[in-house]
Amino acid sequence: MNSSTNSSLTGTLPIVVSIFIAMVLVVMKLPQSFEAWRPDWVGVVVIAWAIFVPRVCGPVFGMLAGLAVDVLMGESLGVYALIYAMLAYMANVINFKMKMFKLFQQALVVFGLTLMARFLLVFLVEVNTEIFTDWLYWAPLIVNMIIWPWVYLVICNSMYAVT
Amino acid sequence: MLGTMFDATVPTVRWFVVSCLAGAILIVDRQTDWLDNVRTLLSFPLSLVYVAAEAPQAIYQGVNWALEPSIDTEVAYQKLRAEYAGLKVETLRIRALERENNELRSLLDASKATRMETKYARVKDISVNTFRQQVVVDKGLIDGAYEGQVAIDEMGIVGLVTEVMANSAQVRLLTDGDVAIPLMFERSGVRTMGIGQGGSNYILKLPFLTRNSDIREGDLLVSSGMGGRYPEGYPVAIVEDIAEISAHSFLEITARPIVELEKLAHVLLLSVNRDVEK
Numbered sequence: 001m002n003s004s005t006n007s008s009l010t011g012t013l014p015i016v017v018s019i020f021i022a023m024v025l026v027v028m029k030l031p032q033s034f035e036a037w038r039p040d041w042v043g044v045v046v047i048a049w050a051i052f053v054p055r056v057c058g059p060v061f062g063m064l065a066g067l068a069v070d071v072l073m074g075e076s077l078g079v080y081a082l083i084y085a086m087l088a089y090m091a092n093v094i095n096f097k098m099k100m101f102k103l104f105q106q107a108l109v110v111f112g113l114t115l116m117a118r119f120l121l122v123f124l125v126e127v128n129t130e131i132f133t134d135w136l137y138w139a140p141l142i143v144n145m146i147i148w149p150w151v152y153l154v155i156c157n158s159m160y161a162v163t
Numbered sequence: 164m165l166g167t168m169f170d171a172t173v174p175t176v177r178w179f180v181v182s183c184l185a186g187a188i189l190i191v192d193r194q195t196d197w198l199d200n201v202r203t204l205l206s207f208p209l210s211l212v213y214v215a216a217e218a219p220q221a222i223y224q225g226v227n228w229a230l231e232p233s234i235d236t237e238v239a240y241q242k243l244r245a246e247y248a249g250l251k252v253e254t255l256r257i258r259a260l261e262r263e264n265n266e267l268r269s270l271l272d273a274s275k276a277t278r279m280e281t282k283y284a285r286v287k288d289i290s291v292n293t294f295r296q297q298v299v300v301d302k303g304l305i306d307g308a309y310e311g312q313v314a315i316d317e318m319g320i321v322g323l324v325t326e327v328m329a330n331s332a333q334v335r336l337l338t339d340g341d342v343a344i345p346l347m348f349e350r351s352g353v354r355t356m357g358i359g360q361g362g363s364n365y366i367l368k369l370p371f372l373t374r375n376s377d378i379r380e381g382d383l384l385v386s387s388g389m390g391g392r393y394p395e396g397y398p399v400a401i402v403e404d405i406a407e408i409s410a411h412s413f414l415e416i417t418a419r420p421i422v423e424l425e426k427l428a429h430v431l432l433l434s435v436n437r438d439v440e441k
Contacts, residue, residue: 020211020212020215023209023212024212024215024216025216027212027213027216027289027290027291028216028219028289028290029216029220029288029289029290030290035290035293036293038293058174058177058178059174059177059178059181059182060177060181062181063181063184063185066185067188067205068205068209071202071205071206071209071326071328072209072212072291073291073292073295074291074292074295074297074325074326074333074335075292075294076189076192076193077188077189077192077198077201077202078185078186078187078188078189078190078192079189081185081188081189082182082185082186082189085178085181085182085185086178086182089174089175089178092173092174093173124189125294
């Protein structure tokens with residue numbers, strides 16, 4: 001009993017640490033010209049965990065990560081919570097397929113998932129919808145694809161390293 | 164078979180519940196301030212994220228500072244001393260005026276002028292939200308910052324504190340898309356509203372002025388103090404462009420904030436003491 005609770009604690013450690021690092025990367029200062037290309041670090045990490053350990057990281061996990069990001073960004077509570085809960089659920093649903101996919105195929109799926117997330121974001125944040133027509137608004141989706149393999153590999157290995 | 168079709172690992176019910184919950188939280192947080200305490204509570208562990216995000220910059224600056232040749236401290240000291248003396252005299256004069264003003268106000272039976280206290284806050288080297296024009300400053304709950312506080316700098320008004328965390332606060336700049344500020348033309352006394360434009364342009368629009376308004380390019384806009392949120396009489400912006408569109412009866416006026424909001428390095432947080440007897 002005691003050993004099982006202990007192992008579940010060390011099991012969640014990589015999850016917490018990776019979300020923390022993702023949040024740091026979200027608020028870290030970048031040169032002005034790179035600012036628009038900043039990927040959705042937390043979103044990608046949430047997807048990776050929801051695929052890798054779907055029983056642990058489901059919608060509730062997504063919502064908690066989202067609430068933290070809401071506070072961090074000064075956005076209304078619930079905006080990112082709603083978005084990341086959706087991302088986690090969808091990743092849960094397709095986790096079997098995703099595990100079979102090659103990394104670049106996974107990256108394409110991540111593109112689609114984060115595309116939906118970004119659409120939802122505009123409607124929830126209610127900033128002027130002119131932002132839609134600015135192609136730079138969608139730039140992070142490309143970077144999400146590029147960072148995906150690295151994030152996924154690091155997350156898989158971190159879990160194996162701990163357990 | 165049914166078992167594989169409706170796999171138990173897919174948490175559909177949980178997703179439904181979580182979505183409803185998150186949606187409810189969103190609506191409640193938009194409409195009321197019930198969740199402000201939750202936000203503050205969450206912000207305590209999360210301020211660690213800010214610390215970590217600022218660490219590389221801080222280290223870089225530390226190394227830079229160590230490698231830089233020291234500036235001539237004697238010269239700098241003398242200069243600052245002279246400036247300090249000048250400001251000190253100015254302060255004394257203002258104190259006297261404030262007293263006189265309060266006496267006059269009490270003769271008129273008007274309420275006493277509100278007394279402002281300022282607190283210096285450094286703008287942190289992090290960028291929080293690409294949708295918003297907002298900055299994070301290094302004064303928070305512990306230092307007595309509160310939501311709704313007005314941020315200024317030595318030139319004029321900067322914005323409003325929208326969220327207070329443990330030892331940091333988020334200041335929304337007055338050019339953000341969700342911000343409006345009551346203004347007055349210093350020259351003509353015309354009152355109007357300035358609406359922030361957001362996005363990547365740091366300008367205000369003044370959409371409620373008709374063609375016969377007494378306005379010129381280069382006019383100074385100060386805060387009018389209407390509504391009681393912003394203090395009265397602080398410089399805000401300068402009229403940059405006045406466009407007449409023949410189909411509209413309103414002018415299209417663009418104003419540029421006096422403070423260089425893109426390059427903000429520090430702000431002063433104003434706190435209002437309404438019942439100071441002096």
